[in-house]
Amino acid sequence: MPKSEETRSLIVTTAMRLFTENGYDRTTMRAIATEAGVSVGNAYYYFSSKEQLIQGFYDEIARLHLDAARALLAEEPRFAERLKAVLLCWLELAEPYHRFGTQFFVNAADPESPLSPFSEESSAARDASIELMREVVEGSDVKLDPELRAQLPELLWLFQMGVVLFWVHDRSAGEKRSRMLVERSVPLLARLAALSRLRVFRPVSREIVDLIQDLARRE
Numbered sequence: 001m002p003k004s005e006e007t008r009s010l011i012v013t014t015a016m017r018l019f020t021e022n023g024y025d026r027t028t029m030r031a032i033a034t035e036a037g038v039s040v041g042n043a044y045y046y047f048s049s050k051e052q053l054i055q056g057f058y059d060e061i062a063r064l065h066l067d068a069a070r071a072l073l074a075e076e077p078r079f080a081e082r083l084k085a086v087l088l089c090w091l092e093l094a095e096p097y098h099r100f101g102t103q104f105f106v107n108a109a110d111p112e113s114p115l116s117p118f119s120e121e122s123s124a125a126r127d128a129s130i131e132l133m134r135e136v137v138e139g140s141d142v143k144l145d146p147e148l149r150a151q152l153p154e155l156l157w158l159f160q161m162g163v164v165l166f167w168v169h170d171r172s173a174g175e176k177r178s179r180m181l182v183e184r185s186v187p188l189l190a191r192l193a194a195l196s197r198l199r200v201f202r203p204v205s206r207e208i209v210d211l212i213q214d215l216a217r218r219e
Contacts, residue, residue: 007038007046010037010038011036011047012060014032014036015036015050015056016097020096020097020100024100058117061093061094064093065090065129066132069132072086079141079142079193083156083186084182090160090163091167091182126157133153133154142193143194144196145197159189
């Protein structure tokens with residue numbers, strides 16, 4: 001990793017730790033720079049505000065998730081197991097930041113915020129996550145309606161966003177309920193996906209494809 005990327009990653013990691021320990025509002029850019037061992041000017045060179053640091057966190061965790069999840073997918077052809085591994089991997093990576101999860105929700109809930117997962121500014125992290133879901137599908141043994149196959153990665157990303165929202169509100173020990181949600185819902189999703197290849201269910205899967213395409217249009 002280039003030195004600049006190491007510094008950027010260090011600043012993000014330090015900021016997330018301080019946000020979690022001290023709260024978002026009480027953590028200053030100066031405190032982040034001091035804790036990270038860089039100058040305040042250097043910190044502002046990479047991130048012009050604390051808000052941009054959260055965006056940096058989105059990008060960082062997406063990168064870490066991509067690397068860790070690909071290793072899990074290497075030897076597993078079963079669709080349900082691949083999807084489950086990817087989602088559980090995200091929960092494990094995000095677990096240290098659970099106390100800060102409310103701040104994620106506040107930003108994600110505002111459709112005008114650049115930190116919304118649907119914003120243009122979040123496109124890099126979003127595209128990386130959708131690409132990972134595409135790898136889940138394409139490297140698996142799942143048989144699908146061909147038209148649904150192209151749209152399934154984005155549907156799975158939307159499902160992941162639902163899991164993230166549940167995780168933000170999960171107050172069970174070790175976020176056990178979030179893991180249970182993944183463990184029990186993924187086999188159901190896998191069965192529904194497999195049904196799309198049957199002729200009797202194809203009209204339904206085609207309607208789903210049309211809906212996704214219509215929602216994706218920016219008019």
